[in-house]
Amino acid sequence: MKVSPLLVSLSLIPLILxxxxxxxxxxxxxxxxxxxxxxxxxxxxxVYPALVRVEVVREEGSGGRMRKTRVTGSGxxxxxxxxxxxxxxxxxxxxxxxxxxxxxxxxxxxxIGTDILSDLAILKLxxxxxxxxTPLPTAKLGDSGKVSVGDTVLAMGSPAGLSQSVTLGIVANxxxxxxGGGAFRLDGENVGQLVRWIGHDAIIFGGNSGGPLxxxxxxxxxxxxxxxxxxxxxxxxxxxxxxxxxxxNYGEVRRSWLGVLSQPLLKKxxxxxxxxxxxxxxxxxADRAGLQPGDIITNFNGSPVEARSQDEIPPFNAMIFDVPxxxxxxxxxxxxxxxxxxxxxxxxxxxxIDQPKELKNWGITARDFTRMSAxxxxxxxxxxxxxHSVLSGGPAKEARPEIGRGxxxxxxxxxxxxxxxxxxxxxxxxxxxxxxxxxxLVHFERRGQRLMTVVKVGPDGENAKPKQSxxxxxxxxxQVLSPDLASALDLKGKRGVRITQVHGDTRAAEAGxxxxxxxxxxxxxxxxxxxxxxxxxxDGLIRQYDADSEVxxxxxRNGKRETITAALEQxxxxxxxxxxxxxxxxxxxVRELSFKDQLAQRVEKGDQGVLVSxxxxxxxAALAGLSAGDVIKRIEDKNIVSLEAFRQAIDExxxxxxxxxxxxxxxxxxxxxxxxxxxxx
Amino acid sequence: MRRxxxxxxxxxxxxxxxxxxxxxxxxKIQDANQDAVVYLSAVIEIERRGGTREASLETxxxxxxxxxxxxxxxxxxxxxxxxxxxxxxxxxLKVLMxxxxxxxxxxxxxxxxxxxxxxxxxxTADEVTFKHVTLVEQGPKFELFDHFVMIGRQEEDLERxxxxxxxxxxxxxxxxxxxxxxxxxxxxxxxxxxxxAAGDFVGVFVRKIHQGKLGSLIILPTKAIHKAAQQIAAPVxxxxxxxxxxxxxxxxxxxxxxxxxxxxxx
Numbered sequence: 001m002k003v004s005p006l007l008v009s010l011s012l013i014p015l016i017l018x019x020x021x022x023x024x025x026x027x028x029x030x031x032x033x034x035x036x037x038x039x040x041x042x043x044x045x046x047v048y049p050a051l052v053r054v055e056v057v058r059e060e061g062s063g064g065r066m067r068k069t070r071v072t073g074s075g076x077x078x079x080x081x082x083x084x085x086x087x088x089x090x091x092x093x094x095x096x097x098x099x100x101x102x103x104x105x106x107x108x109x110x111x112i113g114t115d116i117l118s119d120l121a122i123l124k125l126x127x128x129x130x131x132x133x134t135p136l137p138t139a140k141l142g143d144s145g146k147v148s149v150g151d152t153v154l155a156m157g158s159p160a161g162l163s164q165s166v167t168l169g170i171v172a173n174x175x176x177x178x179x180g181g182g183a184f185r186l187d188g189e190n191v192g193q194l195v196r197w198i199g200h201d202a203i204i205f206g207g208n209s210g211g212p213l214x215x216x217x218x219x220x221x222x223x224x225x226x227x228x229x230x231x232x233x234x235x236x237x238x239x240x241x242x243x244x245x246x247x248x249n250y251g252e253v254r255r256s257w258l259g260v261l262s263q264p265l266l267k268k269x270x271x272x273x274x275x276x277x278x279x280x281x282x283x284x285x286a287d288r289a290g291l292q293p294g295d296i297i298t299n300f301n302g303s304p305v306e307a308r309s310q311d312e313i314p315p316f317n318a319m320i321f322d323v324p325x326x327x328x329x330x331x332x333x334x335x336x337x338x339x340x341x342x343x344x345x346x347x348x349x350x351x352x353i354d355q356p357k358e359l360k361n362w363g364i365t366a367r368d369f370t371r372m373s374a375x376x377x378x379x380x381x382x383x384x385x386x387x388h389s390v391l392s393g394g395p396a397k398e399a400r401p402e403i404g405r406g407x408x409x410x411x412x413x414x415x416x417x418x419x420x421x422x423x424x425x426x427x428x429x430x431x432x433x434x435x436x437x438x439x440x441l442v443h444f445e446r447r448g449q450r451l452m453t454v455v456k457v458g459p460d461g462e463n464a465k466p467k468q469s470x471x472x473x474x475x476x477x478x479q480v481l482s483p484d485l486a487s488a489l490d491l492k493g494k495r496g497v498r499i500t501q502v503h504g505d506t507r508a509a510e511a512g513x514x515x516x517x518x519x520x521x522x523x524x525x526x527x528x529x530x531x532x533x534x535x536x537x538x539d540g541l542i543r544q545y546d547a548d549s550e551v552x553x554x555x556x557r558n559g560k561r562e563t564i565t566a567a568l569e570q571x572x573x574x575x576x577x578x579x580x581x582x583x584x585x586x587x588x589x590v591r592e593l594s595f596k597d598q599l600a601q602r603v604e605k606g607d608q609g610v611l612v613s614x615x616x617x618x619x620x621a622a623l624a625g626l627s628a629g630d631v632i633k634r635i636e637d638k639n640i641v642s643l644e645a646f647r648q649a650i651d652e653x654x655x656x657x658x659x660x661x662x663x664x665x666x667x668x669x670x671x672x673x674x675x676x677x678x679x680x681x
Numbered sequence: 682m683r684r685x686x687x688x689x690x691x692x693x694x695x696x697x698x699x700x701x702x703x704x705x706x707x708x709k710i711q712d713a714n715q716d717a718v719v720y721l722s723a724v725i726e727i728e729r730r731g732g733t734r735e736a737s738l739e740t741x742x743x744x745x746x747x748x749x750x751x752x753x754x755x756x757x758x759x760x761x762x763x764x765x766x767x768x769x770x771x772x773x774l775k776v777l778m779x780x781x782x783x784x785x786x787x788x789x790x791x792x793x794x795x796x797x798x799x800x801x802x803x804x805t806a807d808e809v810t811f812k813h814v815t816l817v818e819q820g821p822k823f824e825l826f827d828h829f830v831m832i833g834r835q836e837e838d839l840e841r842x843x844x845x846x847x848x849x850x851x852x853x854x855x856x857x858x859x860x861x862x863x864x865x866x867x868x869x870x871x872x873x874x875x876x877x878a879a880g881d882f883v884g885v886f887v888r889k890i891h892q893g894k895l896g897s898l899i900i901l902p903t904k905a906i907h908k909a910a911q912q913i914a915a916p917v918x919x920x921x922x923x924x925x926x927x928x929x930x931x932x933x934x935x936x937x938x939x940x941x942x943x944x945x946x947x
Contacts, residue, residue, distance in 0.1 A: 398772070466771075469792035469909045523856045528892065537892050543794040544857040544890075546908070551857075 036152070039216040043154055044166055046218025049102050049137035050077040053158035054086050054109075054123070054210060057096040057623060057677075061356030061365030064391025067618035068095070074157030074164075074211030075099065075123065076139045076220060082107075082125030083248065085141075085240060086210030087225055088114045089186060091121045093355070095679050099125055102137070102164050113247030116189045116351065117255070118235060119225050120243045121210075139212060141244075142219025144236035147174050147198055155202035155224055155232060157211020169202030172231050177311045184226065188353035188373075193317050197233030198222040204232040242322075255321040256346035258329065259284020260291055262316055264307040274298035274333055275307045275316055281375060285329075289342040292335070299332035321349065356388040357420045360584070361427050361457050363394015364403070368419040377408070383416065384408040384445070385423050395437060399455040403444055410450075411443035427457055435459065459584075465576065472545040473571030475506025476513055477599070478538050480529045489518065491556060496520040496527040497538045511566030514557065521554035542568060572596075580613060581643055583650060585678045586661075587619025588612055588626060592643050597631075608641045609633045609666065624676040627667065634664035703878055707830045707847050710880045715843035716812035717744040718832050718873050719751065720777040721786070721800060725759040725769040735772065741833060741873040742776070742800060743885055744813040745910065749802030751776065751786070752906055753872035754887040756796050756895050758788065776802055777841070790913050795901060796887040797909055814874050814882040816910070820903030821881040823850040823861050829900065830876040831886065850900075860889065861900040875900045 054073045059066040073090030077083070084099060091097055092114035099109045107125045114121040125136070151171040159165055176199035177192065178184060184191040198213060204224050213222035213234040222234025246253040259281035265272060274296040280286045297305060300319050307313050323329055323346050331342040353373045356365040367373070369382040377386070387407045390396050396403040403409070409417050412430070417423050430438055437458025444451055478497035486494050499517045502509050519527055522541055529537040545551065547570040555562050572595035582589040590610040597603045597611060609631040615622050632640050638649040653661055657680045665674055721742045727734050740757035744750070755761070759769045776784045790799040802811070823829065831846040852862030861884070863875075871886035884903055889896035 466788040466798075467790045467912065469790055469795070469797065470912055471792070471794060525856060534892070540794065540890070540893060541857060546858065546905075549857070 043216050043218040047139040047214045050139035051102050051164040052099040055098040056091050056094040058093040061388050064363045064389050064394050066358040072207050073209045076212045084123040088119045088121045090210045115243050115253045116187045117194050118243050119191050122247045141237045142221045144221045144238045153200050154214040155204045157208035159205035159207045167203040169200045171200050173199035199231040255349040256323040257349035258286045260286040273306045285344040289344045295335050297331050297333040362396050363391035364396045365389045384410045385420050395455050399453045401453050408445045412440050471543040471571050472547040472568040474542050475503035475508040477501040480534050495530045507567045507569050518556040586621050587616040588621035589614040610646045620678045624674050631666040703828050706878050710830045710876045711845045717814045722775045724773040726772050727769045743874040744811050745816045747810040749811045751800040753798050754796050755798035818907040828878050833873045
C-alpha cells in the first residue's frame, strides 16, 4: 500500500509535540526536517506530474525576415483536457510547439492565446495521437493573495532545457517591483505596469520560464518569469487565473483603456493623496471626459486610490484594466485644489505595438499600426504599413531611394495601403503569375516627408549572375615552386610549378604529364611563380589560351629536362555557373554536383545527388541541422540523381505536405538522416 | 648629294601624303562607326567589412550586333575581384545612346582573364535595330607599326561627342594568344573599337590581365571576341560577305612563334 506523503506529514505533528515535552532538541530538529521533507514531497507529488517541458520554434522579425529560433521553457497542465499554462515569452510567438510530459511522452501543442502584458500564454496539447488514454495529470492554481515573505516555495521546470527539475527556496518579496519603477519591456508592452512579481530564492535558470512556483500545499502560486538579481520572479497565480479564464472563454484578455498615463505623486505634493495624471491621450475616454495633465485622481468608482511610489501604480492600472470594456468609470479628484468629478466610458485596450509580419516579396518585415503606435508615430489614423526591418539586397533595400526601417508605406500604384494583410493581397494581384519581379510605384512617408520610389517586388530580388566565359584548362593541380623547394629539388633560382595531381581521362594524362613534374615554361614563357600568392599564375597562363590550343611544356622530371606537348581542353563547368534551386519552404538552396566537389573530396567520381550550397540561417533546414556542403542523396524514398529529380521530389512533397520530411545526406565520409519540419502555412 | 636631297624630299612627301591619307581615312571610319560606340553607366555595390558601399562608373562599349549586344572591358565595369576574392555586385547598368536615350541593359557574359564583358540591351522590340560594327571571326590583323584608328567618346562636359585617335601598333604578341600593344593611348578609355586604315573592325581596347592584375592597354582581336560571344544564348549574327572579305585579306592563318616589337626590329 502506498502512503500519501501528506498523511505522513500530518501524522508527524503529534510526535513533534511529544518530543518537545521530553526536551530532546536533536530529535525535534530531526522531526521538523522530516516534516518539511514530507511536505515538500507532497507538494512535488501534487505538481510534478503535471510539469511539461515546452520546446518551441518561434519566429522573430529581423533583417527583413522572420527568423526562427528554437527555445525551451516550462509549463504546467492545469486541465484534464490538456491546457497548459506557460509564459508568453516562451510560446507566444511559436510556430511549432512540442510538449514533453513528465512521463516522457511527447505531444504537439497549439497556442490558444497569449497575453503580452502579463507574459502568460495558454497552450492546448494535441491528445489525438496519444498512445493510451490515461488521464492527464493536472496541477491546481492556488491563491497568490495569501503568499507571505518567508513562505517555503518550490520552483519547478526545465532549467536549460533539462528534464523536469525542482529547486527549493523561500518567498523573498511578495510584491516585487523592478528598482525605481523600472520597466520590463516585452514586445512593446511594459509588463511592470501590471505585474508585481513574487520574488523568491529558489534557483531558476533559463528554461524555467513558464514553470510553476509551488507552495507546500502543492498549489501553483506563481508562474516563473524573470530573474532579478539573485532572486527569481513569478507572476502571481491570481493574475494567471484571470488571464486563463479570459483566454479560455474569449481567446484573448479583454481590458479597458482610459487613455491616461498615471504616475506617483511628486515629493512636493506631500500634503495631498491620490495619483497624478502625467498625460492624457488625445481623443481618448480621459480626454473626452476633460482630464488634464496635473490633475490628481483620488477615487476610482468610489474607492480611494493613492500612489506615492511606482510600486503602487500597478494596482491602479489593474483597476482600470478590470472594468468591463464599455463600462462606466467615475473618477474623483482635484485640479489646482478644486474638487473634480469625471465620468468616463472605457474603450478596449489595444496592444501598444503590433507584432511584425514578413512580406517576402518586399524583403521586409512590417507592422500594422495599433491605436497607440499610430499616436506615437503621429499618424492621423491606423492606415499604412510600418517597415520593421529590411533585408539587405532585397527589393525594398534595392529601390532608389531605398525603403528603410520606420518608413510607412501608404500607397502602391494608385491604391492606398490599409495594413499588411491588404498589402499582401495587393502584391499578389500585382505579381499574378509573373515569376519575375515587377516594378511598382510606392508612396511612403519618412519623418513627415512623403516620398516616392519604385520597388521591384517579386519572388527574387537578386540580380542574375552573368555567365562566365568557358576557358582553357589543363587537367592537373599544381603547387608553386618556392625558392626553398627549388633548392631542395636542385632547381635553385628556377621559377615554376610542381604537378601535384593529374586528373584521369584528361588530355594532360594522355600527354604523359605526371605527378612530380616541375613545369618551368609554357611555349617558351617562364611560369613566373615562386611565392605562395602566385598560386593562380600557372592556371592564369593556361586560361589565356584558346581551349583547343596545343602547348609545349618545358618540364623537369627526375632531374632531367624534357619537353612535352599537351593539348588543352575546355574547363569543367565552374561551380558558380551551375544551376541552383532555392526552396523557400525548406529555406535552402541546392545545385548539381560539380568537378570542384570531387576536388574538394566531397564526393567521388560517379556519385549522385545534389549539393546544399546555402542554408538560410534560422530557417527550417537550418533548424533540422542541414549544412552547406551536405550532399542530398535521397528524399523520403526517392533517390536524387539530378537537380531535376530533386525538383520533382520536392514538388511531390509539397503536394502531400507531410509533417516531417526525411532527407538522407552525405557529409564527409558519413551519411545521416535529417528531418525537416517546414511550416506549410 | 642631289640624289640624296631628292630621296629625302620624296620620302617626306610620301610621309606627308600617307599622313594625309590616314587622317582622311580615319574621319570616314568615324562617320561610318561612331554610333556603334556608346557609353555604359553602371552602379556597383562593394562589400566592405563595415558594410556595403556604392560607386557609379561610366565606360565605353562597342555595339557588335543589331540586337544590341555590346562588348566592353570587364575591368571598366568594376568587375574585378577585390583582395578577398569578392566581385562587386553590378546594381544598375544602362546604355547611354548617342541620341541621349538611356536603355537598361544586362551583363550577360564575362571573361575575367581576357578583360572582356558582354552587355545586352534589355527588352528591345523586334523592329528596333542598333548601328553596330561588323564582327567577323577571322578579322583582319595588324602588322607591327601599322596605324590603328580608335573611335571613342568625349566625357559628359564635352557632350559625349565622338572622338577620334590614330596610333601605331607597337607590339604584336602571339602567345598565349594574339594581342596588339599600342602607343599613345594610355589615358584613353577602353572598351571601344580599333579599326585598320581600311575601316575594318580589328578588335577592342582592353587591359592585359597579367598574373591576375590589370596590365597594359592592348587591342584584343575580333577572333577572341567572336569566340566568347558565341557562348551567349543568342549568338552574334555573322555577315557572310564580311567573313569572306576578311578571309581574302588574311589567307595566312599561321601564327608566328615570336613576339615582335619595333625596338627589336630596329
